[in-house]
Amino acid sequence: MNAEERYFWDLTGYLIVRGVLSAAEIEEVNRALDFAATKVADTREPTGDSEELAGSPSRWYHGENLLALPHPHCAPFRRMLAHPQVVQRLVQMCGKGVRLDHGPQFNNAVKGTQGLILHGAGQPHRPVVAYHHQNGSSLCNGVTVTWNLADCPAGGGGFACVPASHKSKYAVPAGVRNCADDMGAVVQPEIRAGDILFFMDGAQTHGTHPWRNEHERRSVLFKYAGRTAVRAHMDLVSPEVYWEEQIVDGMTPEELAVMWGPFPGDHDGLHELVCDEDGTVRLAGDAGADGRRPTGGNE
Ligand SMILES: O=C(O)CCC(=O)C(=O)O
Structure with missing residues (x-):
């Protein structure tokens, strides 16, 4: 990432790098997406009841992971995963040891497909x-x-x-969030086939405008995280696996609660501790007598 790109990224919270894929590479990916497009399914997305975002259901690919498509279709997605144009920027954006958290996700909007209400930017605050x-x-x-x-x-x-919303200190007005009265604050930048877009997913207020073009949308989203962050819903790593068995053997449910591997969200407070006014430390949720989820460790 050069100094100009770093300036734009820090200032705005997104960055477009032009012309990363050649015409031949675009054609190759599109062949793989033609293969995947048979498994695109309709999904209703929240639009904040706004006419500006309304339309036919969203169209996302729901098949096996694109990285696991039969050869040769998985090949272009695997090359994208650790592509030099991505890695050289991500290590500055997310730090060394960046990793794929979830995805890739394929959006295949057609004319009239709905948008998605703008989200992110600390509502709620997600450090x-x-x-x-x-x-x-x-x-x-x-x-x-x-x-x-x-x-x-x-x-x-x-x-x-x-x-710039990743630096905003105030709540997003409803009209900006659902684009009904966006105050000119919302930008839908021009992106061309072959370009890659980086955006602060979570830190920046972002979403989707309804698709108005005659041609279909073909965007593939890779969701990265810094090595120390967990964004998506992954398998929980139990105390015995994360630590050695003899370390956690015989621990109380409250002690076990702090020995699970990292995970996002709060899992209904099942591994969250609270300290009462009288100094009692207890589990916030109903984790059962042994400190585990009633249904087992994974979600
Ligand atoms: O349509 C897009 O590219 C934005 C998708 C989005 O809002 C998200 O991935 O969180």
């Missing part, structure tokens, strides 16, 4: 994906990289965001 800047370096633990295989003309729909 794990917030943007931090200290002592000359910055960190954003949740960065999405979107590979675009079809043009997204400005005003035609697709990714939309409020530039």
Whole structure:
């Protein structure tokens, strides 16, 4: 990432890198997406009851992971995963040891497909994906990289965001969130086939404008995280696995609660401790007598 890109990224919370894929590479990915498109399914997304975001259901790929498609279709997605144009920027954005947290996700909107209400930017505050800047370096633990295989003309729909909102200190007005009265704060940047988009997924207010183009949207989103962050719903690593068995043997439920591996969210408080006014430490949720979820360790 050069100094100009770093400036734009820090200022706005997103960055477009032009022309990363050649015409031949775009064609190769599109062949793989033609294969995957048979498993695109309709999903209703929240639109905040706004006419500006309304439309036919969203169209996301729901098949096996794109990285696991039969050869040769998985190949272009595997190359995207640790592509030099991605890695050289992600290590500055997310720090060394960046990892794929979830995805890739394929959006295949057609003309009239609905948008998605704008989200992120600390509502609620999620320090794990917030943007931090200290002592000359910055960190954003949740960065999405979107590979675009079809043009997204400005005003035609697709990714939309409020530039600089990752530094905003105040609540997002409802009209900006659902784009009914966006105050001119929302931008839907022009992105061309072959470009890649980086955005602060979580730290920045972002979402989707309805697709208005005659051609289909073909965007593939890779959701990265810093090595120390966990963004998506993954298997919980139980105390015995995360630590050695003899270390956790015989622990109380409260002691066990702090020995689980990292995970996002609160799992209904099942591994969350509270300290009562009288000094009693107890589990916030109903984890059962042995400190485990009633249904077992994984979700
Ligand atoms: O349509 C897009 O690219 C934005 C998707 C989005 O809001 C997200 O991945 O959180």
